Amino acid sequence: MDEHYSPAQVEKDAQAYWDTHQSFKAVEDPKREKFYCLSMFPYPSGKLHMGHVRNYTIGDVITRHQRMHGKNVLQPMGWDAFGLPAENAAMANGVPPAKWTYDNIAYMRKQLKSLGFAIDWGRELATCKPEYYKWNQWLFLRMLEKGIAYKKTGVVNWDPVDQTVLANEQVIDGRGWRTGAVIEKREIPMYYLAITQYAEELLVDLDKLPEWPERVRAMQANWIGKSTGVRFAFPYKLDDRDEKLWVFTTRADTIMGVTFCAVAAEHPLATHAAKNSPKLQAFIDECKRGTVMEADIATMEKKGIPAGISVTHPLTGEPIPVWVGNYVLMGYGEGAVMAVPAHDERDFHFAKQYKLPIKQVIGVEGEKFSTDTWQEWYADKERGRCVRSGKYDGLGYGVAVDAIAADLKAKGLGAKQVIWRLRDWGVSRQRYWGCPIPIIHCDHCGDVPVPDKDLPVVLPEDCVPDGSGNPLTKRPDFVNCLCPKCGKPARRETDTMDTFVDSSWYYARFCSSDIANAMVDERVKYWMPVDQYIGGIEHAILHLLYSRFWSKVMRDMQLVSYDEPFSRLLTQGMVLNEIFFRKPPTGRIIYFNPADVELKLDDRGQRIGAVFKSDGQPVESGGIGTMSKSKNNGIDPQALIEQYGADTARLFTMFAAPPEMTLEWSDEGVAGAYRFLKRLWKLVADHVSKPFPAKCDFTNLSPALRDLRRQVHQTLAKVTDDIGRRRTFNTAIAAVMELANALGKLEDGSDAARAVRHEALELMTLILSPIVPHITHALWLALGHQGSVADRRWPPVDTTALKQDNLEIVVQVNGKLRGRVSVPVQAADDKVREIALADEAVARYVTGKDVKKVIVVPGKLVNIVVAG
RNA sequence: GCGAAUGUGGCGAAAUUGGUAGACGCGCUGGAUUUAGGUUCCAGUGGGGAAACCCUUGGGAGUUCGAGUCUCCCCAUUCGCACCA
Numbered sequence: 012m013d014e015h016y017s018p019a020q021v022e023k024d025a026q027a028y029w030d031t032h033q034s035f036k037a038v039e040d041p042k043r044e045k046f047y048c049l050s051m052f053p054y055p056s057g058k059l060h061m062g063h064v065r066n067y068t069i070g071d072v073i074t075r076h077q078r079m080h081g082k083n084v085l086q087p088m089g090w091d092a093f094g095l096p097a098e099n100a101a102m103a104n105g106v107p108p109a110k111w112t113y114d115n116i117a118y119m120r121k122q123l124k125s126l127g128f129a130i131d132w133g134r135e136l137a138t139c140k141p142e143y144y145k146w147n148q149w150l151f152l153r154m155l156e157k158g159i160a161y162k163k164t165g166v167v168n169w170d171p172v173d174q175t176v177l178a179n180e181q182v183i184d185g186r187g188w189r190t191g192a193v194i195e196k197r198e199i200p201m202y203y204l205a206i207t208q209y210a211e212e213l214l215v216d217l218d219k220l221p222e223w224p225e226r227v228r229a230m231q232a233n234w235i236g237k238s239t240g241v242r243f244a245f246p247y248k249l250d251d252r253d254e255k256l257w258v259f260t261t262r263a264d265t266i267m268g269v270t271f272c273a274v275a276a277e278h279p280l281a282t283h284a285a286k287n288s289p290k291l292q293a294f295i296d297e298c299k300r301g302t303v304m305e306a307d308i309a310t311m312e313k314k315g316i317p318a319g320i321s322v323t324h325p326l327t328g329e330p331i332p333v334w335v336g337n338y339v340l341m342g343y344g345e346g347a348v349m350a351v352p353a354h355d356e357r358d359f360h361f362a363k364q365y366k367l368p369i370k371q372v373i374g375v376e377g378e379k380f381s382t383d384t385w386q387e388w389y390a391d392k393e394r395g396r397c398v399r400s401g402k403y404d405g406l407g408y409g410v411a412v413d414a415i416a417a418d419l420k421a422k423g424l425g426a427k428q429v430i431w432r433l434r435d436w437g438v439s440r441q442r443y444w445g446c447p448i449p450i451i452h453c454d455h456c457g458d459v460p461v462p463d464k465d466l467p468v469v470l471p472e473d474c475v476p477d478g479s480g481n482p483l484t485k486r487p488d489f490v491n492c493l494c495p496k497c498g499k500p501a502r503r504e505t506d507t508m509d510t511f512v513d514s515s516w517y518y519a520r521f522c523s524s525d526i527a528n529a530m531v532d533e534r535v536k537y538w539m540p541v542d543q544y545i546g547g548i549e550h551a552i553l554h555l556l557y558s559r560f561w562s563k564v565m566r567d568m569q570l571v572s573y574d575e576p577f578s579r580l581l582t583q584g585m586v587l588n589e590i591f592f593r594k595p596p597t598g599r600i601i602y603f604n605p606a607d608v609e610l611k612l613d614d615r616g617q618r619i620g621a622v623f624k625s626d627g628q629p630v631e632s633g634g635i636g637t638m639s640k641s642k643n644n645g646i647d648p649q650a651l652i653e654q655y656g657a658d659t660a661r662l663f664t665m666f667a668a669p670p671e672m673t674l675e676w677s678d679e680g681v682a683g684a685y686r687f688l689k690r691l692w693k694l695v696a697d698h699v700s701k702p703f704p705a706k707c708d709f710t711n712l713s714p715a716l717r718d719l720r721r722q723v724h725q726t727l728a729k730v731t732d733d734i735g736r737r738r739t740f741n742t743a744i745a746a747v748m749e750l751a752n753a754l755g756k757l758e759d760g761s762d763a764a765r766a767v768r769h770e771a772l773e774l775m776t777l778i779l780s781p782i783v784p785h786i787t788h789a790l791w792l793a794l795g796h797q798g799s800v801a802d803r804r805w806p807p808v809d810t811t812a813l814k815q816d817n818l819e820i821v822v823q824v825n826g827k828l829r830g831r832v833s834v835p836v837q838a839a840d841d842k843v844r845e846i847a848l849a850d851e852a853v854a855r856y857v858t859g860k861d862v863k864k865v866i867v868v869p870g871k872l873v874n875i876v877v878a879g
Numbered sequence: 880g881c882g883a884a885u886g887u888g889g890c891g892a893a894a895u896u897g898g899u900a901g902a903c904g905c906g907c908u909g910g911a912u913u914u915a916g917g918u919u920c921c922a923g924u925g926g927g928g929a930a931a932c933c934c935u936u937g938g939g940a941g942u943u944c945g946a947g948u949c950u951c952c953c954c955a956u957u958c959g960c961a962c963c964a
Contacts (some may be wrong), residue, residue, distance in 0.1 A: 054964050095963060167962075178962040226883055230959075233882050305960050309880035357880090433961095440962065510964070551883080552959065585958075612907075618889075637957085666904070667891060671884095673957075675891060679905050687904085689919095732895085742893065745903035752903090821899045826945040828899055866944055872898055876944045 012699050012793045016692035016786070018656025025788035026127055028799055035129040037085035039537045046082035047538045048074045049518055049577075051546030051554070052089045055115035056096055059122045061586040061638055062547065064648045065664045065674060068782075069583055069740070070545045071128045072665065075781035076734050078129070079805040085538055087521040088123065088130045090116050092139035093445045093510045095178060098476045101444075108444040109472035112139060122649065126657045127784050129801070136524045138513035143520065144446040145467030146530040147512050151202075151438075152449060152460050153568055159205045162458065165437050166303055166342070169197035175480045176441040179304055189478055196299050201439035201506070202448060206560045210235055210431045213559055222579035224671070227551045234552050236432025241416045242345070243425025245272060245322035245331060249283065256280060256322045256333070259344040259430055262392075263419075264411035265351040267400040268372035270362065272322060273315060273336035274347040281335045284318040291316055291335065298337045313338045313361050325424040326415070336361070344430065354395075359385050374398040436557065438509045443474055443482050445507025453494035453501040462495050468503070481505055514554055515561035518544075518576060535571050544577040548671075551582060581670060581738060588644040588676040590633035591621060602643035603630050605676070606650075635675060646676055658783040659685045665740040665782050687748060688786055691779075694754060695772055695790045698765070703795060707766030709812070716767050719753060723771045724812040726750045730778045731805065740782065747775055769794070777806050821872040822847045824856040832873075840867040847873040 029035065039045075050070035053063055074086040090112075097108035104111070116137060123130070136143055154160035168177040172190035176197075181188045206213075214235045217228045241263035244255035256272060274280050276298035285292040294316045302308060314337045321330040338357070339348055352362030352369040362369050363382075371380045373395040375388045388394065397403040397411050406414060412427075419425035439448065447468040449461035461468055471489055474482040483489055483505040494501035519531050522538040546554075555577070562576040591603040603623055608630055611620040623630050638645040651660050663684040668674040709720060726746045733743035754771055757764060773794055780787035780800045791800035815836060820843060822830040830852035834843050844865050847853060853875065860877040867873050 051964095056964085091964070176962080180963045182962095230883055234960085236882095303962090306880075309960085311880095437962080442962085509962075511961095514964085547964095548884085548958065549964085550959095553961065554964085587957090612889085634956090669892090672892095673885085677891065677905065680891065683904050686919095693919095737895070739893095739895085741891095742895090742903080745893075748903055819899095823898085823945075826898090826943095831899080864944060866898090868898055872945095874898080874944055 012696050014693070014696050016689050018658060018688075018785070021789045022125075022127060022657055022785040025785040025799075026124070028788065029127075029129075029801070032799070034799065034801060035086065035131050036133060037083065037087075037131045039534055040083055041537065043083040044081075045538060046074075046077040046084045046543070047541045048077065048084060048086045048543045049521070049541045049545070050086075050088075051544070051550065052091050052514070052517060053119065054091045054094055054096070055112055055119055057115050057118070059119055059648050061646055061648060061664070061674075061676065062583075064126065064660055065586055065670075066545060066547065066583055067123065067126065067128055068661045068664050069581065069670050069738075070543075071126075071661075071784075072734065072740060072781040073543050073545070073738075074129050075784060075801060076805070078801065079777075079781070079803060080735075081804060084129075085134075085521070086128070086130050087134040087524075088128075088132065089135055089517055089521065089524075090137040090139075091510065091514050091517075092116065092137040093144075093507075093513055095180070095442065095444075097444045098442065101476050102478050105475055107473050107475050109139070112137075112444075122652075125652055126648075126661065129784070134521050134524045136517065136520060138446075138510075138517065139444075139470075141467045141469050142527060143517075144470075144513065146516075146520070147446045147508060148449040148461070148466050148468060149463065149530060150516075150565070150568075151508070151512075152463065152466075154204060154564065155460055157568075159208065159564060160202055160438075161205065162200055162202055164198045165201040165203070165439070166196050166198055167201075167441070168303065169195045171195060173479045175478065182302075185300075185302065193300065196301070196303060199441075201437050202450075203435040203437050204560075206436045206557075207431055207433055209560050209563050210237070210433050212563060213433075213556065216559070216575060219575055220578075220580070223577075224580060224582055227548075227555070227580060227582060230551050231556055234433065234556065237429060238432070239427065239429050241412065241419065241425055242428040242430075243325055243416075243419045245325060245349075246424070247320065247322040255424070256347055257345045258347050258349045259428065260349055262351065262354065262412075263415045264395075264397060264403070264406070264408050265354045265372055266326060266349070266415055267397070267403065268351040268353050268370045269324060269331060269349045270352055270368045270370055271332045271334055271350045272347060273334045273339050273350055273361075274318070275339040275341040276335060276337065277341040278335075278339075278346045280320065280333060280347070281318060284320050284333075284335070288319060291318065294335060298335070301337060308338060308340065311337070313357065313364070315361060315365060325419055325422060332367075334365075342434065353380070353382075354389050356385050356390060359389070370399070372398060372400045436509075436511075436560075438512055439506040440509055441481050441505075442507055443470075443476050445510060446470070446513065447483075448504045448506050448508055450504040451492055451494060451501050452504065453497060453499065455499060456494055456496040456501075458504075459494055459496050459501070465495070470507070483507075511554060511557050512561075515557045516565065518558070519562075519565070519571060531565075531570055539571065540573045540575060541577045543579045543581065545581045545583060548582040548584060555580070583670050584668065584673040585637045586664075586674045586676065587635045588638050588646060590636050590642045590644045591623075591630040592633050593623075593630055602633075602641075604643050604645075606646065606678075638676070651681065655681060655685045656785070658688060658786050662688065662744065662783050666744045667741070669739050669741050687751070688783065690755070691751060691775070692786065692790070694751065695776075695793055698768055698772055699793050699795075701765070704762055704765035704769050707763055709767070709770075709809075712763055712767070716759070716763055719757060719771070720767050720812050721815065722750060722753055723767070723774060724808050724810075727774055727778060727806060728808045728813070731808070734778075734781065743778075744782065747779060750775065774806055776800060777803060818870055820847065820870075822850060822853045823872060823874040824853060825876060826874060829853050829856050840869065843867050843869075843873060847875065 048070055050066050074084050078084045092112050097112050100111045101108050168182050170177050170187035170192055172192040182194050238261050240259055240261035242259045244257045246255050276295040285295050315334040318333040318335050320333045324331050350358040352358040353371045354373050369382045375394045378388050392408045397406045403411050416427045447470050449468045451459045453459050476482050490503050492501055492503050518541050519535050522534040523532045526532055558576055565571045589605050591608045593601050607624050608621050609624050621630050636642055663681045667680055729746045730743040733739045776787045776790045787800050817833045818836055820832050820834050830850045832846050832850050834846050844867055862877055864876040
């Protein structure tokens, strides 16, 4: 065995072995228990980033660990290959998105292979291939037939200069990212998927996912947002016709406190009122130009203007003025709200700003209402009781809502209703690099679905977007077609599907990615659902919710039989790195890559400054942030693999933080991981440089060797639990490092010691193999074995090795640590108490004092409570 | 703004069920060996104190024999908010 660890050679050898033996090819076998381990597939953006390395290493550790437990494991890989960045690259470089995407896939596939992941590459797929997206189109048509897919207008960002629709991401401070033109909102026809039809099931079935992180389930539940309230109307007259202004509220108990109503700029009432008011029209136009993003709406200044119209309060009959407000959205609820300034914080501030009346109708015992400042209790549902509300006085929230809803119902002006925060999923994108929506527009027949036999509608791969609209519209060979119904010339739909469609069912396709005549086949029954899904926390809501929805639609079409696609979910944290910059007096901030920055430390290791290596001049620190191009703080995994090898990259990312937490990059930490692998290599090399020890009777070891052997099996037990149950890879690695330190200190050269060391090294090699598969592949061979460590079974704990005669017990006096005593394992509590009280160090704190109580925690500690 | 999370030495972190705070790693200090240097090995390393001992888990209160862990209030940071993926 070579004395020096050479990762490049070691990794090449291990990968060659796995390749020639097809070690990770997954074959359905009903006799074996399956385990489907899936990491979220990457967008082929160019090269791997650290987030990918982290994601796929976590998946690979779980995959290899499950394999060693005898499971039939499937770990596939594919490409989420449609999307906006390919079009941006096309604009920048003049390369068609297809070529850019395929080149990136080729490069990134090579990178993934160099990291040694136990992937079944035979099932690889890319969502931009017609054989994949054909089934997006096919299922979309089935949804259309069932009324799950439908057409209505939706609002988009319109760049008036480029004459194109922009993604939210391409709108910066209300302006187009390329043109700088002020963005307008524009309403266009779009296709929607009725995810709200599944809202109840998507909410209730969260209970079927106990192995999902609590926080993700909470976020999904909030997103779906079930609320029960009252939908009711304010009647009014319009040109002598009787009309109704409908609103929805969860606080019907405050209805007697309504002092005005507010409607969205797009509301018909606003449109009507603006006919005679240029000022109102101007305000409406301003609102219509504004943002469509919820976060902006929530934080922007609330503005309003009176519509000059009044409606009638449905219970009191009083006239209620109507305002047009920029914070009311047409897309939510009814596009109109009742305003109760006394009991809604937003209404309160709006009323103060525009000097509108504030009328208290809820009171809390002992609290005094004042219109000067908002107080939390004004909106308190639990403690509040109706006041100044006539017949409702004294009623609490639930009772009041029921009584008021009943009265509104009697007048035919409203009823209780459940509403959802969840909105239907708009899937139309006015973009080229996506899956074409299979619809043909005919002047005679309207919107005609493409017949199944004509699927897929193939996207031409040679377009080069230039930023002005969708290039598909300029492709007569794509657009011009014949109507499938009447045969007359017609136009093909040029919108493509949201890329979330592609990622909503790829996990099912991996089970049978080779078939051409169906979306999925019977193999999904064997592999699905995914046993372990791993991906970024940033996908906690949208991707996971859409995938759950899509699964339920496929189930209702009898394509699959599972209710939920992902049994267990691990959401990995982001990879962060420090941000360095200089801010010139004029011009833009310049960011420096941390690899090019040198830190200045004082002699205690405390940071005193940082300089750019090339010029030695200081740079400022902008704190820690997610690795991103814009902040130039990314680390290229490729450079890391070339310098230290894949195992070091894998070891560091698993060791630096638990998987669900953010991970801060550290070059020194990487070097530390490499050091450990070198030490491990040397431990084995030194050991195998002498003849292997003969079989040894472990029941008759010296106390020191017994202790060491106990530590070996304690470590095995801990690592088994940390990887298999807790998924805390960092503590598993720390435990093995501790063991390696103990082993390094063992200088005993006896036969027994060499036998203990041999067992320890074998076990360490086995249990580290999921994390660092290449080096352990080589060490396993060096330790005298054949074949691959990856194919070995996980070792069992020798429980006899764990036995000990005495335990160390901590002794506290009044909760403070005062001593340690050794007690026999089987000692009763009384005996432990006696030994503790007799201890010299403890006696100093107890003698002459009144012992009030002694608490004995078996196997752990004794706490002596004394007076004074 | 709403929703979700996080906060522990100089740094990344550990403490799994309310029971020894700081495992493991990095950095730093001193020493040894080797080298042109990176390397490797040994010892030390939360703060204060001569010591006994005291203090210490973002801040403040509380429950408990005992709180990093539970409860309440406050502060800071990060993620998501529907056309980035």
